[in-house]
Amino acid sequence: MSVREIAEKAKRAQPQIAKASTDKKNKILQKIAQELWNRRDEIIQSNLKDIENAKKNGVGSAMIDRLKLDEKRIKGMIKSVEEVASLPDPVGKIVEMNRRPNGLIVGRMRIPLGVIGVIYEARPNVTVDIAALAIKSSNAVVLRGGSEAINSNLVLTKVIKDAISSEGISPEIIGFIEDTSRERIVEMIKLEDLLELVIPRGGESLIRFVTENSRVPVLKHFKGVCHVFVDEYADLEKAFKICLNAKVQRPSVCNAMETLLVHKNIAESFLPKMSEIYKEQNVELRGCEITRRYVKWAKPATEDDWYAEYLDLILAVRVVENIDEAIEHIKKYGSSHTDAIVTENYTNAMRFINEVDSSSVMVNASTRFSDGYEYGLGAEVGISTTKLHAYGPMGLEGLTALKWVVFGDGHIRT
Amino acid sequence: MSVREIAEKAKRAQPQIAKASTDKKNKILQKIAQELWNRRDEIIQSNLKDIENAKKNGVGSAMIDRLKLDEKRIKGMIKSVEEVASLPDPVGKIVEMNRRPNGLIVGRMRIPLGVIGVIYEARPNVTVDIAALAIKSSNAVVLRGGSEAINSNLVLTKVIKDAISSEGISPEIIGFIEDTSRERIVEMIKLEDLLELVIPRGGESLIRFVTENSRVPVLKHFKGVCHVFVDEYADLEKAFKICLNAKVQRPSVCNAMETLLVHKNIAESFLPKMSEIYKEQNVELRGCEITRRYVKWAKPATEDDWYAEYLDLILAVRVVENIDEAIEHIKKYGSSHTDAIVTENYTNAMRFINEVDSSSVMVNASTRFSDGYEYGLGAEVGISTTKLHAYGPMGLEGLTALKWVVFGDGHIRT
Numbered sequence A, B: 001m002s003v004r005e006i007a008e009k010a011k012r013a014q015p016q017i018a019k020a021s022t023d024k025k026n027k028i029l030q031k032i033a034q035e036l037w038n039r040r041d042e043i044i045q046s047n048l049k050d051i052e053n054a055k056k057n058g059v060g061s062a063m064i065d066r067l068k069l070d071e072k073r074i075k076g077m078i079k080s081v082e083e084v085a086s087l088p089d090p091v092g093k094i095v096e097m098n099r100r101p102n103g104l105i106v107g108r109m110r111i112p113l114g115v116i117g118v119i120y121e122a123r124p125n126v127t128v129d130i131a132a133l134a135i136k137s138s139n140a141v142v143l144r145g146g147s148e149a150i151n152s153n154l155v156l157t158k159v160i161k162d163a164i165s166s167e168g169i170s171p172e173i174i175g176f177i178e179d180t181s182r183e184r185i186v187e188m189i190k191l192e193d194l195l196e197l198v199i200p201r202g203g204e205s206l207i208r209f210v211t212e213n214s215r216v217p218v219l220k221h222f223k224g225v226c227h228v229f230v231d232e233y234a235d236l237e238k239a240f241k242i243c244l245n246a247k248v249q250r251p252s253v254c255n256a257m258e259t260l261l262v263h264k265n266i267a268e269s270f271l272p273k274m275s276e277i278y279k280e281q282n283v284e285l286r287g288c289e290i291t292r293r294y295v296k297w298a299k300p301a302t303e304d305d306w307y308a309e310y311l312d313l314i315l316a317v318r319v320v321e322n323i324d325e326a327i328e329h330i331k332k333y334g335s336s337h338t339d340a341i342v343t344e345n346y347t348n349a350m351r352f353i354n355e356v357d358s359s360s361v362m363v364n365a366s367t368r369f370s371d372g373y374e375y376g377l378g379a380e381v382g383i384s385t386t387k388l389h390a391y392g393p394m395g396l397e398g399l400t401a402l403k404w405v406v407f408g409d410g411h412i413r414t
Helices: A003-019 A022-038 A040-056 A061-067 A071-086 A125-136 A147-166 A182-188 A204-213 A236-248 A264-280 A289-294 A303-307 A323-333 A346-355 B003-019 B022-038 B040-056 B061-067 B071-086 B125-136 B147-166 B182-188 B204-213 B236-248 B264-280 B289-294 B303-307 B323-333 B346-355
Strands: A094-099 A105-112 A115-119 A140-144 A174-176 A197-200 A226-230 A257-263 A284-287 A314-320 A338-342 A360-365 A382-384 A392-394 A400-411 B094-099 B105-112 B115-119 B140-144 B174-176 B197-200 B226-230 B257-263 B284-287 B314-320 B338-342 B360-365 B382-384 B392-394 B400-411
Touching: A003 A105, A003 A115, A003 A140, A003 A174, A003 A182, A003 B346, A022 A040, A022 A071, A022 A125, A022 A147, A040 A061, A040 A071, A040 A147, A061 A147, A071 A125, A115 A125, A115 A182, A125 A140, A125 A147, A125 A174, A140 A182, A147 A174, A182 A204, A197 A204, A226 A236, A226 A323, A236 A257, A236 A264, A236 A338, A236 A360, A236 B400, A257 A264, A257 A323, A264 A289, A264 A314, A284 A289, A289 A314, A303 A314, A303 A323, A314 A323, A323 A338, A323 A346, A338 A346, A346 A360, A346 B003, A392 B400, A400 B236, A400 B392, B003 B105, B003 B115, B003 B140, B003 B174, B003 B182, B022 B040, B022 B071, B022 B125, B022 B147, B040 B061, B040 B071, B040 B147, B061 B147, B071 B125, B115 B125, B115 B182, B125 B140, B125 B147, B125 B174, B140 B182, B147 B174, B182 B204, B197 B204, B226 B236, B226 B323, B236 B257, B236 B264, B236 B338, B236 B360, B257 B264, B257 B323, B264 B289, B264 B314, B284 B289, B289 B314, B303 B314, B303 B323, B314 B323, B323 B338, B323 B346, B338 B346, B346 B360
Parallel strands: A115 A140, A115 A197, A140 A174, A226 A257, A226 A338, A257 A314, A284 A314, A338 A360, A360 B400, A400 B360, B115 B140, B115 B197, B140 B174, B226 B257, B226 B338, B257 B314, B284 B314, B338 B360
Antiparallel strands: A094 A105, A105 A400, A382 A392, B094 B105, B105 B400, B382 B392
8 A cells, every 4th residue: 555545544534533532532542551461472472573683684782672572561552551541632622712802702622633644763662652642632643663663563553453443443543654665754745635744753864854855744853952051059969960860860862961061150069079970870071171170081072062962971061151151052052952950049040941942941850851751741742842833742732733613693794 | 135144133133032021022013103104104105116116017906906005004004013012922921830740840931933934925014914923922034025015015124123123122033035036935945944934925826835845834824715504403694694794795815705505404495595695796606506496597616616715706605415515525625714604503513613623613603703803813924724833813822832841949850
């Protein structure tokens, strides 16, 4: 089947899930959760094939780890589906309703977007996460997973489709592209008459390719160059904890800190001890000239380091003159993902909150909190680093639009 | 100056208007309103040059009417600017704020988008409307008006820039492209590193050209093929009034009705009288076979008529079997702009509201109400007929994004 045919079928089936009651949608999700467990052997067997193939193809161990499904990870997928079931249904919610001077009642109602294309890579749990969010928000999807996970994805898609069918809804609302060649992506992003949105989840090159060639609007998540700024009025104990957590707790993810900015007036009391903490955790530091006065073992930072998303135990460190220079640095080198200030000073906290326009701006908290689950959205479809439609972690609400509903009594315009 | 340079200057200046207080922004708007009146002779003189050139170039009278500025129209522009001044400032508003189980306080704050490109045609008042909305929402804009209005636009832009300067803000937040050749549009829509959004306001071919070639997200307003469905349970008096108003009150605009759908059970009592009303107003009817049984003088409708946006005193009329066929028709031929049902039946009203996913869905009201001003948004930037970011009339809120703000007390993730 061509991608266009898959998308056409999805579009034709989508009104069925749009009309389904919340109860019915939750029943489908519960059935998926149940069948993921009942069919765990089948899932794990298919996943073993993927892992075997990956090893044959010389795929690295980090990728194989992302690919792997075992009972623990299946339980994780089940938990995620159950969470989506427990969230309120966004569809049909009226977010405001006002009476106009002429008596017309005007409100806005949440509706599903329609059909959404999602392009992703090795992790097969994305198939389940996205399907669950789509079902709950009454959208159809066209999924294109990575070639490495194809056997796992085929079984997972079957589990999902069976659950949808069992509730009398067409399983075509979940379209899955079995041919993982790049041409199918090109085909997908030209379907502006069928898809409302395309979400590429993966490396920067995939996202750039999709953005530059798509006729369908794209939800962009370019990268996370997250900063923590330790202000001169920082509480040092909070600063040590936050800067350790933001860098080390899970360095491979997009909300980990990549650059540490330190106010010059606190550098002497903060940097020597902080660098010792990092040393214990094997974090490589790349510092500006002033940083290297306090941390002799830090490597010199180059201009490229300020732009870098290391996703590793490496950290760029810069001492700044004041909060203005910190904000300037973030605006110039940041990626609009997540930036935090550590300070006890009210005015500086408010300035940082108001003047830094990243998708998440934090005071005295680790950048690692920038996440749909931590914000109370349940699962997330992605983290948008551009401002249109959704900005930051995007959950069920991001998969909806607001239409205007107008109630009159024979009103005409004069 | 190249379009890139204009946009770069706008981007560099935008933080000034982002930081400006609501009072300061309103002062700028009041100053614009005042100077539009003080400098009305200068404005009208420059407009006369445009009109002279248009006449020389054999431009039609409808276009010349759109182009024309006189004291009455200047008063209209002033009223529009004053209305924007009177609206609440969207920037800095926190739309929700929740305490998470771990004590983190997580909210969402409205922020300006940044720099927005607007491409428009003959009407010079758009220059003033867009500038006012941009200033109030703390955005910078790059404007590209039509060549016909270039002299008027240059003076209007000068009035706006002078008012901005007089409050100590850089006038570069309003960028204006003086060269009206098509190449400058191509240049603008490739500036994905500087512009957050492009809004083409004009004919369908302009919008298609921009959509297909833009790397910047586009707010699309394709066309308005609006329907009124007269249900079998319609109150006939309301139906006559609404169907007259929706077609005749201002046929040249996008929220005028283009197709009338009539339930077969009410056709006999509704169509003969309704057609007489239309006849008096010189409305040409193009009907389906059944329609023509009741209205002998109606021309036969072809398949193309169901897709047509006439913007004129022409109306396509179709008798349908039931509400399902009406909804199907709207989904197939409609443009997601505005559709209305006339009915006294509760269940049919709710079905129409829930199942028709156009940007405005109405019960017992004329489609002509679909408009930012009528909905209480003040002026509008445009009417989006695609669901992403904004759907339907788009006012100040549509020019903003929501960033996440997080307040912690040394919180780290475990």
